[in-house]
Amino acid sequence: MGNAIYLDDRPYVGKNGTAAEVGHMPEALSDRECSCGNKGCIEMYCCGKTLERLMQRHFSDTDISDLFIKYRDTEVFRDFVRCMAVPVATEINILDPEAVFLGGGIVQMQEFPREQLIEHILANTRKPYSAENIKICFSKQSPEYWNVGAAVMGFAQSEK
Numbered sequence: 001m002g003n004a005i006y007l008d009d010r011p012y013v014g015k016n017g018t019a020a021e022v023g024h025m026p027e028a029l030s031d032r033e034c035s036c037g038n039k040g041c042i043e044m045y046c047c048g049k050t051l052e053r054l055m056q057r058h059f060s061d062t063d064i065s066d067l068f069i070k071y072r073d074t075e076v077f078r079d080f081v082r083c084m085a086v087p088v089a090t091e092i093n094i095l096d097p098e099a100v101f102l103g104g105g106i107v108q109m110q111e112f113p114r115e116q117l118i119e120h121i122l123a124n125t126r127k128p129y130s131a132e133n134i135k136i137c138f139s140k141q142s143p144e145y146w147n148v149g150a151a152v153m154g155f156a157q158s159e160k
């Protein structure tokens with residue numbers, strides 16, 4: 001679960017360049033091992049690897065690109081999407097930002113339930129603010145956007 005924070009017209013990278021790793025915030029009662037070496041990271045419930053694992057366990061006869069087309073309203077994927085909302089809502093609650101932009105392979109999948117994700121994010125966002133005026137946007141799918149993001153980041157680094 002990639003993430004970046006943009007503050008005062010600059011990317012925020014933190015002391016060691018590891019800021020904004022919201023995917024590695026712990027889900028307190030979990031001991032599921034994460035690729036980072038810790039246990040219980042929230043992304044272990046809502047990343048691409050988890051999607052693949054859920055497919056193999058529950059829908060092994062389905063191509064991964066059809067998962068949300070066929071099964072978006074199952075409890076398995078409702079829980080998956082609900083977990084995706086946790087780090088987003090947490091970040092909103094910490095930063096009270098102008099907007100969040102959601103992108104990447106999973107939310108770009110056909111029939112991914114974006115409205116469910118927004119609903120869960122807002123359900124866990126502080127009321128009345130930021131919940132009443134946070135902008136939740138979905139980025140377009142294109143490698144060009146990734147390149148632009150990397151270029152902006154590189155430019156900001158070179159200015160230090």
Ligand SMILES: [Zn+2]
Nearest residue numbers: 024034036041
């Ligand atoms: Zn982790």
